[in-house]
Amino acid sequence: MNMQASTLTDDFDDPLNTIEEDEEAHEDDLWFLPGPLEEEPDDLPPGPRAEPPDTAVVDDWAKAEGIHAARLARVAGRLGALDDRLLRGPEGWRHRLALIEAADLSWFAGDRVSSDRLALWISMRLSGAQDDPDALARVGWAVRRLTGGPGPKADLAAFLDRRDPENIEDSAERFKDRAVGWLDVMAAAGELHPITRACMGFHLWSLAGLGGQGDQIEAAVTASRIAARDGSGAVFAPLAMGGAGGLRVSGLPPERLARWLDGMNSAILTAMRHLDGTQTWSVRAEGAMSQLSGRTPAALRSVLTEWPLVSAPMAEALTGASRAAVQRNLAWMEERGLIREVTQQGRFRMWRIKD
Numbered sequence: 010m011n012m013q014a015s016t017l018t019d020d021f022d023d024p025l026n027t028i029e030e031d032e033e034a035h036e037d038d039l040w041f042l043p044g045p046l047e048e049e050p051d052d053l054p055p056g057p058r059a060e061p062p063d064t065a066v067v068d069d070w071a072k073a074e075g076i077h078a079a080r081l082a083r084v085a086g087r088l089g090a091l092d093d094r095l096l097r098g099p100e101g102w103r104h105r106l107a108l109i110e111a112a113d114l115s116w117f118a119g120d121r122v123s124s125d126r127l128a129l130w131i132s133m134r135l136s137g138a139q140d141d142p143d144a145l146a147r148v149g150w151a152v153r154r155l156t157g158g159p160g161p162k163a164d165l166a167a168f169l170d171r172r173d174p175e176n177i178e179d180s181a182e183r184f185k186d187r188a189v190g191w192l193d194v195m196a197a198a199g200e201l202h203p204i205t206r207a208c209m210g211f212h213l214w215s216l217a218g219l220g221g222q223g224d225q226i227e228a229a230v231t232a233s234r235i236a237a238r239d240g241s242g243a244v245f246a247p248l249a250m251g252g253a254g255g256l257r258v259s260g261l262p263p264e265r266l267a268r269w270l271d272g273m274n275s276a277i278l279t280a281m282r283h284l285d286g287t288q289t290w291s292v293r294a295e296g297a298m299s300q301l302s303g304r305t306p307a308a309l310r311s312v313l314t315e316w317p318l319v320s321a322p323m324a325e326a327l328t329g330a331s332r333a334a335v336q337r338n339l340a341w342m343e344e345r346g347l348i349r350e351v352t353q354q355g356r357f358r359m360w361r362i363k364d
Contacts, residue, residue, distance in 0.1 A: 066213070067198045073262040074205045080270050081202060087277045088204070088237070088246055094284060096242030101315030102287065103244060106280055107155035108317055110233075111148050113249035117256060118225040120144035125352065125359050127152075128318045133326055151230050155245045160234045165192065168234075169227055191217035195235075207236035207246070208269040212258060229256060236273070247276035250283075286364035287314055294347050294362075301338070305330040309338050313348065318359045 074081060095103055108127060115122040122130075122144055129135040130145045131152055150170060161168040171184045191213060198206050214220065214228035229248055236246035248255060255272020258265075291314055298306045308328040313319055316327075324335045339360060342348045348360040 064197065066194055066209075067201070069262045070198065070205055070209045070266070071201060073266040074201055076263050077266055077270060080267070081204060084270050084274050084277070085202065085204060087274060087281075088240075088243065091247075091277055091280060092237070092240040092243035094242065094281070098242075098284065098288070099291075099311075099314065101311060102284055103242075104156055104315050105287065105317060106247065106250075106283065107152050107245070109280075109283065110155055110245065110247055110249055110276075111151040113251075113253065114151055114226050114229055115144065115148045117229070117249050117253040118147075120147060120226070122148045125318050125320075128316055128323065128359070129320065132316070132323045147226050151226055154230050154234065157244055161231045162235075165231075168231070187218040191219055203238045204236045204246070204270070204273065205266060207232040208255075208266050209262070210235060211256070211269075212262075212265055225256075229253075246273060247280045248273060250276040251279035252276075287362065290314075290347070290362045290364045294342070297345055297347060298342075301341070303334070305334045305338055309335065309342075313360070313362050318351065318361050320357065320359045 095106075108124070108131070112122060112124045112127050115127070120141065122140075126136070126140060126145070127148055130140075130149060136142065136145055154168065159168065165188050166172070166184055191210070194213060194217075195206060195210055198209060201209070211228050211232040214231075215224060219228070230245070233245040233248050236248075237243050252275060253272065254275070255269040257268060260268075291310070294310050294313075298310060305328060308330065309324055312324055312327045316323070321332065321335050321339060324330070324339070325332050328335065339348065343350065343360065346363055349363045350358055350360050352359045
């Protein structure tokens with residue numbers, strides 16, 4: 010009996026052993042499970058490191074500069090000629106070009122401040138009910154920055170009149186924090202020509218989070234000062250005179266730089282033509298007015314050289330002469346064909362030189 014029980018026990022499989030064997034077989038079928046960790050020799054060469062974004066951006070513009078090197082040299086030469094001419098010319102020429110450039114930039118940006126409204130605002134702070142005070146403030150800022158003063162390299166926040174309030178919400182990003190990225194890229198592009206750097210900075214302006222209500226005017230004025238390299242004669246490089254085709258935003262860096270150079274070349278030539286006409290008029294007016302006595306004729310001639318458009322109240326404020334003396338001299342100059350009235354209205358008349 011015992012032998013029989015022993016035989017039955019030997020013939021019968023142990024259920025625990027069966028379960029363990031099934032689990033081992035099941036694990037063998039799961040071929041996708043990771044095997045035991047093994048240390049592999051670290052003898053592979055290091056992979057290529059990704060370049061910092063700043064370097065990649067600068068490299069793209071450096072390649073564009075190489076493609077258009079000859080065109081860049083021509084534009085730089087013309088800008089140098091404008092700088093030399095303004096250095097040797099009257100101080101009023103710079104102010105005249107700054108007013109023209111600011112007015113053209115306002116039309117490019119959509120503010121559409123006309124030259125007569127700009128002249129009245131800058132000279133006497135006069136504005137009409139139809140004028141946008143914010144637009145006048147933006148174009149007035151552009152005139153100040155295009156006329157002179159420290160450039161954007163000294164202090165970008167001060168240059169733009171951007172002041173972070175003392176009490177700012179924790180969720181609001183300060184301007185100086187937003188400007189860091191743009192300033193870093195511009196610093197990394199120190200080897201590029203100032204005209205190329207100006208173009209790059211203009212096109213990266215909005216991407217850096219520096220945009221706002223007047224971002225196009227701010228970006229263009231900042232770029233124009235960078236391109237001029239703080240010239241002793243030309244404080245800014247013209248960009249919008251005679252059209253602002255170079256400020257269109259589209260295409261890759263080579264396309265953008267090509268448009269930028271063509272637009273700047275056209276603007277510089279327009280500025281030179283303005284100066285040619287102004288200089289010719291000054292010589293003719295001085296000869297014709299030599300017979301007049303007093304200080305008003307010379308002072309009025311200087312004002313007409315400095316300002317593209319002049320009204321009688323403007324001339325009175327700028328020359329310090331009486332209203333009667335100003336009106337008498339303006340009428341005399343109009344009769345002699347030296348100036349012409351452009352508003353064609355009884356009140357708020359304005360005159361410009363007749364070249």
